Amino acid sequence: xxxxxxxxxxxxxALLSAFAALPALPVLFPVSAxxxxxxxxxxxxxxxxxxxxxVAFVERVTKQGSPDLVPxxxxxxxxDNDGTLWAEQPMYxxxxxxxxxxxxxxxxxxxxxxxxxxxxxxxxxxxxxxxxGEGAIFQxxxxxxxxxxxxxxxxxxxDWITTAKHPQTGKLYSEMIYQPMxxxxxxxxxxxxxxxxxxxxxxxxMRVFAERVxxxxxxxxxxxxxxxxxxxxxxxxxLMKLPELSFNDDKGGKPVQIQMHIGRRxxxxxxxxxxxxxxxxxxxxxxxxxxxLLVHHTDAAREWAYDRKSAVGQxxxxxxxxxxxxxxxVDMKDDWQKIFPFGSK
Amino acid sequence: xxxxxxxxxxxxxALLSAFAALPALPVLFPVSAxxxxxxxxxxxxxxxxxxxxxVAFVERVTKQGSPDLVPxxxxxxxxDNDGTLWAEQPMYxxxxxxxxxxxxxxxxxxxxxxxxxxxxxxxxxxxxxxxxGEGAIFQxxxxxxxxxxxxxxxxxxxDWITTAKHPQTGKLYSEMIYQPMxxxxxxxxxxxxxxxxxxxxxxxxMRVFAERVxxxxxxxxxxxxxxxxxxxxxxxxxLMKLPELSFNDDKGGKPVQIQMHIGRRxxxxxxxxxxxxxxxxxxxxxxxxxxxLLVHHTDAAREWAYDRKSAVGQxxxxxxxxxxxxxxxVDMKDDWQKIFPFGSK
Numbered sequence: 001x002x003x004x005x006x007x008x009x010x011x012x013x014a015l016l017s018a019f020a021a022l023p024a025l026p027v028l029f030p031v032s033a034x035x036x037x038x039x040x041x042x043x044x045x046x047x048x049x050x051x052x053x054x055v056a057f058v059e060r061v062t063k064q065g066s067p068d069l070v071p072x073x074x075x076x077x078x079x080d081n082d083g084t085l086w087a088e089q090p091m092y093x094x095x096x097x098x099x100x101x102x103x104x105x106x107x108x109x110x111x112x113x114x115x116x117x118x119x120x121x122x123x124x125x126x127x128x129x130x131x132x133g134e135g136a137i138f139q140x141x142x143x144x145x146x147x148x149x150x151x152x153x154x155x156x157x158x159d160w161i162t163t164a165k166h167p168q169t170g171k172l173y174s175e176m177i178y179q180p181m182x183x184x185x186x187x188x189x190x191x192x193x194x195x196x197x198x199x200x201x202x203x204x205x206m207r208v209f210a211e212r213v214x215x216x217x218x219x220x221x222x223x224x225x226x227x228x229x230x231x232x233x234x235x236x237x238x239l240m241k242l243p244e245l246s247f248n249d250d251k252g253g254k255p256v257q258i259q260m261h262i263g264r265r266x267x268x269x270x271x272x273x274x275x276x277x278x279x280x281x282x283x284x285x286x287x288x289x290x291x292x293l294l295v296h297h298t299d300a301a302r303e304w305a306y307d308r309k310s311a312v313g314q315x316x317x318x319x320x321x322x323x324x325x326x327x328x329x330v331d332m333k334d335d336w337q338k339i340f341p342f343g344s345k
Numbered sequence: 346x347x348x349x350x351x352x353x354x355x356x357x358x359a360l361l362s363a364f365a366a367l368p369a370l371p372v373l374f375p376v377s378a379x380x381x382x383x384x385x386x387x388x389x390x391x392x393x394x395x396x397x398x399x400v401a402f403v404e405r406v407t408k409q410g411s412p413d414l415v416p417x418x419x420x421x422x423x424x425d426n427d428g429t430l431w432a433e434q435p436m437y438x439x440x441x442x443x444x445x446x447x448x449x450x451x452x453x454x455x456x457x458x459x460x461x462x463x464x465x466x467x468x469x470x471x472x473x474x475x476x477x478g479e480g481a482i483f484q485x486x487x488x489x490x491x492x493x494x495x496x497x498x499x500x501x502x503x504d505w506i507t508t509a510k511h512p513q514t515g516k517l518y519s520e521m522i523y524q525p526m527x528x529x530x531x532x533x534x535x536x537x538x539x540x541x542x543x544x545x546x547x548x549x550x551m552r553v554f555a556e557r558v559x560x561x562x563x564x565x566x567x568x569x570x571x572x573x574x575x576x577x578x579x580x581x582x583x584l585m586k587l588p589e590l591s592f593n594d595d596k597g598g599k600p601v602q603i604q605m606h607i608g609r610r611x612x613x614x615x616x617x618x619x620x621x622x623x624x625x626x627x628x629x630x631x632x633x634x635x636x637x638l639l640v641h642h643t644d645a646a647r648e649w650a651y652d653r654k655s656a657v658g659q660x661x662x663x664x665x666x667x668x669x670x671x672x673x674x675v676d677m678k679d680d681w682q683k684i685f686p687f688g689s690k
Contacts, residue, residue, distance in 0.1 A: 073556075073562055150604055203605070217418055218608025218609050219608055221608060225605060228601045228604060229601070230596075230597030230623055231597075237600065237626045239600060239627075251575075255575045255582065256574070259549075259573060259584055260573070262563065263549070263566060278575055278582065281582045282582045285581050
């Protein structure tokens with residue numbers, strides 16, 4: 001497996017480097033994530049070029065009499081999740097989930113005391129854990145995401161997402177969603193769009209909270225997946241999660257999964273990293289009006305600032321491609337009046 | 346590959362035996378397939394137990410004040426396609442497409458003259474073609490379903506489905522859809538259901554006509570699929586169809602694909618063969634009100650009569666399972682007042 005290959009959208013480099021930051025334990029906050037769409041549909045956006053580009057596109061494809069009117073059925077918009085709808089620093093949130101699960105499961109696995117990468121991980125020796133390379137990552141993913149039914153996994157994720165806190169903000173991970181993007185989702189849906197998530201994150205991980213947090217139902221969530229097996233247990237059917245990758249929904253895999261799940265080319269796509277470049281290319285190379293947007297993380301004070309050299313959410317080749325394809329690049333610092341529903345970091 | 350393995354939902358046995366019946370060339374008819382839902386929502390159903398069971402279920406889960414009211418978001422219904430929404434005799438219609446394609450492509454492949462299974466096939470020697478077993482089938486499928494872009498394939502299917510005729514009725518294949526099932530689709534959608542196809546047929550094959558013929562948009566069509574590759578051609582992105590099976594959406598694969606694509610367990614499922622048994626089991630073993638229905642092909646005069654020993658659409662173990670699980674079994678001869686929109690065979 002080379003440096004660019006990923007598990008559940010987490011690159012090996014990102015995964016290993018993220019070992020450096022394990023979450024602490026802060027206070028509980030309730031989630032409040034609805035967009036204020038009275039009057040101005042995008043109140044958390046400053047009145048800059050990015051906001052104007054979004055509004056101009058939506059009006060162009062939805063206004064009766066517009067020569068570029070797009071039928072409702074074809075108003076498909078796709079959104080990356082990590083770094084586009086919610087934050088992804090200091091590590092992908094699903095990775096924080098996996099590490100929490102290793103710690104929670106350790107008492108049931110006394111053999112982990114002598115077995116890498118678990119032994120090092122549980123002692124806080126991240127360098128030792130990463131010595132196992134891709135094999136180590138595969139073991140962490142399968143130990144925490146397989147060997148249980150889909151229903152059992154949903155409950156585990158639900159329990160985690162409603163209690164685990166981000167190490168720096170002390171907020172629930174599901175509170176660390178971008179208020180301006182919630183407004184875009186609501187604005188598009190209010191204009192007859194279907195809004196899909198197309199993310200490198202795990203499909204069954206995201207579905208647990210996507211409807212409550214983003215208003216996106218399970219059937220509009222597309223992501224990476226492990227294989228499933230249909231089995232009978234005590235005369236009742238179950239779906240077992242197998243320790244085998246089914247699909248990696250990243251880079252060129254995103255247009256492939258869009259084709260498989262949606263079967264139509266989106267007319268608008270939103271991302272923030274090189275992993276989204278192929279999706280934006282696929283979307284904006286179609287005929288008729290098209291819209292591509294990249295969230296550029298430029299605000300170290302209120303959120304995080306990172307791009308070309310980041311191990312998490314690297315934005316390098318896609319940033320170069322933006323002008324060629326005519327994509328809108330959001331400067332988070334200048335374009336967003338507000339970051340999270342609760343404010344900022 | 347054993348006898349039960351399938352390609353695009355077509356079992357080896359069915360595929361080989363279907364070689365015996367190649368389509369002839371009849372006249373063109375326009376398609377008219379909308380269900381009459383004024384007053385009685387199911388006018389093509391006789392007033393028998395099957396119709397009553399459908400109506401009772403829909404009222405139970407949708408009537409305000411019903412203790413079993415199901416929220417709209419959870420009103421998911423899944424339908425098999427071959428033998429459930431359209432006919433499948435004397436061979437799966439997608440197989441007729443594949444054989445037509447072999448004949449159409451033959452002039453571009455002079456080497457087929459000396460290459461099995463094509464040589465035998467083109468000479469009408471079906472016994473010779475089947476001598477190659479599963480390898481032969483794989484070659485027929487890949488020669489006709491891969492090596493082109495998704496857009497190119499859609500055009501080929503569109504041209505075929507709007508012109509090719511059924512050998513016995515002389516109707517377009519897309520006219521050989523069941524009027525009673527069109528009414529069920531419309532009735533469910535009128536009651537807040539989402540209606541998905543979950544078929545062993547090829548996902549990109551069905552999507553070409555499912556919206557026009559059944560009112561089911563591409564994102565609600567689930568099926569078998571080949572692998573895709575995202576590539577750049579002359580600076581523009583394309584999706585190439587590769588000669589490799591990605592997913593076989595049959596038997597236990599149906600609940601798996603339901604989980605992958607929809608992410609919710611359906612509350613109602615409709616099928617007609619053993620390939621649908623796992624889907625109906627998965628659906629009807631959930632908690633709360635559930636509905637499973639099997640179309641039993643019992644009408645040799647107006648359609649076809651086949652079940653336990655049929656090479657196409659075998660209905661054997663699922664028929665035995667129906668009473669255990671409480672599924673409704675439609676007796677096509679007694680329950681359906683009308684078969685196709687144009688009448689019957």
